[in-house]
Amino acid sequence: MELTEKESRYLKFIYRKQEEEDTKVKTTDIAEYLKVKPATVTEKLQELAKKNLLKYKSYQGVDITKRGLEEAENLLRKHRILETLFVEYLGLDKERACKEALNLDYHVTDQLVNSICKSFEHPDKCPCGRKIFENRNWSNR
Ligand SMILES: [Zn+2]
Ligand SMILES: [Zn+2]
Numbered sequence: 679m680e681l682t683e684k685e686s687r688y689l690k691f692i693y694r695k696q697e698e699e700d701t702k703v704k705t706t707d708i709a710e711y712l713k714v715k716p717a718t719v720t721e722k723l724q725e726l727a728k729k730n731l732l733k734y735k736s737y738q739g740v741d742i743t744k745r746g747l748e749e750a751e752n753l754l755r756k757h758r759i760l761e762t763l764f765v766e767y768l769g770l771d772k773e774r775a776c777k778e779a780l781n782l783d784y785h786v787t788d789q790l791v792n793s794i795c796k797s798f799e800h801p802d803k804c805p806c807g808r809k810i811f812e813n814r815n816w817s818n819r
Pocket of ligand 2: 780804806807808
């Protein structure tokens with residue numbers, strides 16, 4: 679299963695809202711956040727459902743599957759470790775670090791993120807205070 683970068687943005691957003699902020703995500707929220715049309719969002723959600731990352735029903739919203747949770751946590755792990763690097767090492771402010779990390783987290787390899795994580799002695803929170811997930815794929819990647 680290949681997740682595209684665009685899809686990764688949907689997944690991260692939905693995960694943050696539903697799992698961390700405990701808010702039901704509506705198509706219009708996603709459309710607003712990603713600055714796309716609601717119809718585009720619906721299409722993408724259907725694709726994510728086909729890849730077994732979400733359960734999606736029109737008018738009922740979305741639920742993340744176990745597979746989706748794993749993917750989202752892996753992406754957010756990368757995101758938050760990059761933020762740590764940018765703030766702690768480069769001295770960027772939190773907002774800028776988050777923005778830069780959003781553009782890179784999808785592309786960065788597990789290996790690179792693991793090295794950064796190690797050099798910061800495995801932080802458990804990012805600079806904004808959100809959880810940095812454990813690496814589940816340590817042995818098989
Ligand atoms: Zn961030
Ligand atoms: Zn953060």
